[in-house]
Amino acid sequence: ESTLGAAAAQTGRYFGAAVPAGRLSESAYTTILNREFNMITAENEMKMDATEPSQNQFNFTSGDRIANWAISNGKRVRGHTLAWHAQQPGWMQNMSGSALRSALLNHVTKVAEHYRGKVYAWDVVNEAFADGGSGGRRDSNLQRTGNDWIEAAFRAARAADPGAKLCYNDYNTDGINAKSTGIYNMVRDFKARGVPIDCVGFQSHLGTTLSGDYQANLQRFADLGVDVQITELDVEQGSNQANIYAAVTRACLAVSRCTGITAWGVRDDTSWRDDNPLLFDRSGNKKAAYYSVLDALNGG
Numbered sequence: 001e002s003t004l005g006a007a008a009a010q011t012g013r014y015f016g017a018a019v020p021a022g023r024l025s026e027s028a029y030t031t032i033l034n035r036e037f038n039m040i041t042a043e044n045e046m047k048m049d050a051t052e053p054s055q056n057q058f059n060f061t062s063g064d065r066i067a068n069w070a071i072s073n074g075k076r077v078r079g080h081t082l083a084w085h086a087q088q089p090g091w092m093q094n095m096s097g098s099a100l101r102s103a104l105l106n107h108v109t110k111v112a113e114h115y116r117g118k119v120y121a122w123d124v125v126n127e128a129f130a131d132g133g134s135g136g137r138r139d140s141n142l143q144r145t146g147n148d149w150i151e152a153a154f155r156a157a158r159a160a161d162p163g164a165k166l167c168y169n170d171y172n173t174d175g176i177n178a179k180s181t182g183i184y185n186m187v188r189d190f191k192a193r194g195v196p197i198d199c200v201g202f203q204s205h206l207g208t209t210l211s212g213d214y215q216a217n218l219q220r221f222a223d224l225g226v227d228v229q230i231t232e233l234d235v236e237q238g239s240n241q242a243n244i245y246a247a248v249t250r251a252c253l254a255v256s257r258c259t260g261i262t263a264w265g266v267r268d269d270t271s272w273r274d275d276n277p278l279l280f281d282r283s284g285n286k287k288a289a290y291y292s293v294l295d296a297l298n299g300g
C-alpha cells in the first residue's frame with residue numbers, strides 16, 4: 001500500500017495524526033492529512049480548558065470542527081483528553097476537594113456525552129503518574145481529591161459513552177521502568193476489580209534512542225487484557241530518526257493488541273517541538289522516516 005493509513009489497515013490497525021483546528025483551512029495540509037491518515041486527534045481542542053472555559057458552560061466549536069472533518073472524510077477520532085492536571089481552565093485550577101471532584105466528573109460526563117458515538121477511544125486520564133523512580137502518582141489538584149479519582153473518571157466516561165474505548169495515556173513509558181510499572185500495577189488492579197479500562201496509550205515522544213524493551217513493555221500491558229496504542233509519536237531528527245520510527249512501528253505490529261499509531265502532528269513546522277520530529281518536512285515532503293514507517297507497515 002502507498003499511504004500510511006492503508007498500509008496500517010492491512011493488519012487491522014490505524015495510522016493517525018494530531019491536528020490543530022486552524023490547519024483544517026490550509027489545503028496543502030489537509031491534502032496530506034486526508035491522504036495519509038485514518039485516525040484523527042485534536043491536538044488541543046478537546047482538552048478541559050478548550051471545552052469548559054467557564055464552569056458548566058461548554059464550548060465544542062473547535063473540537064466539533066475537527067471531529068466533523070474527520071468523520072466526513074471517513075476517519076475515526078481519538079478523543080484527547082477528559083482529565084489532566086495541565087490545561088485546566090482557570091476556574092478549575094483553584095478548586096479542591098469534593099467541589100473539584102464533582103466538577104471533574106461533570107466535565108468527563110458532559111464531554112463524553114457530547115461526543116458519544118463519534119469517538120473510537122478516549123484518553124480518559126492523561127499523565128497522572130510521576131516521573132522518576134517512585135512509580136507513584138503525580139501530585140496535582142486532582143490527585144489531592146483522593147487516589148480513586150482516576151477510577152471515578154473511568155466509570156463516569158463509561159456511563160457517558162459506553163461505546164468508546166477508554167484509555168489511560170502517559171509519556172516516559174517507553175520501556176519497563178518505575179513509571180510504566182506504576183501504571184501497569186494500576187491497570188492490573190483496575191482489571192481485577194472491574195474498573196472499566198480498555199486501553200493504554202504510550203505517547204512516545206522520543207529522542208535519539210529507543211528502549212530495548214519497548215515492545216516487551218507494550219506486550220506486558222496487552223497481557224493484562226487491554227489494547228495498547230502509540231498515541232503521540234514524534235522522534236528527534238537525527239541520524240537515527242527513521243530507524244526509531246521503524247522500530248516503534250514494528251513493535252506495534254508485533255503486539256496483536258497494539259491497535260494503532262498516532263503521530264503528534266503532520267509537518268515539522270506544525271510540531272510542538274522544534275527538532276523536526278515528524279514524518280513530513282516543512283514543505284510537506286515525505287521524509288526518510290516516512291518511508292521507513294510505510295515500509296514497516298507493508299511488512300518490510
Ligand code: G3I
Pocket residue numbers: 043044086087126171203232272
Ligand atoms: O491558542 C493559544 C493562543 O490563543 C495564545 O495566544 C497562545 C499564547 O500562549 O497560546 C495558544 O495556545 C497554545 C496551544 O498549544 C495552541 O498552540 C498554548 O499556549 C500551548 O501551551 C499549547 O501547547 C500544547 C501543549 O500540549 C499544552 O500542554 C501543544 O500544542 C500540544 O502539542 C501539547 O500536547 C501534549 C499532549 O496534549 C499531552 N502529551 C504531551 C503533548 C506535548 O506537550
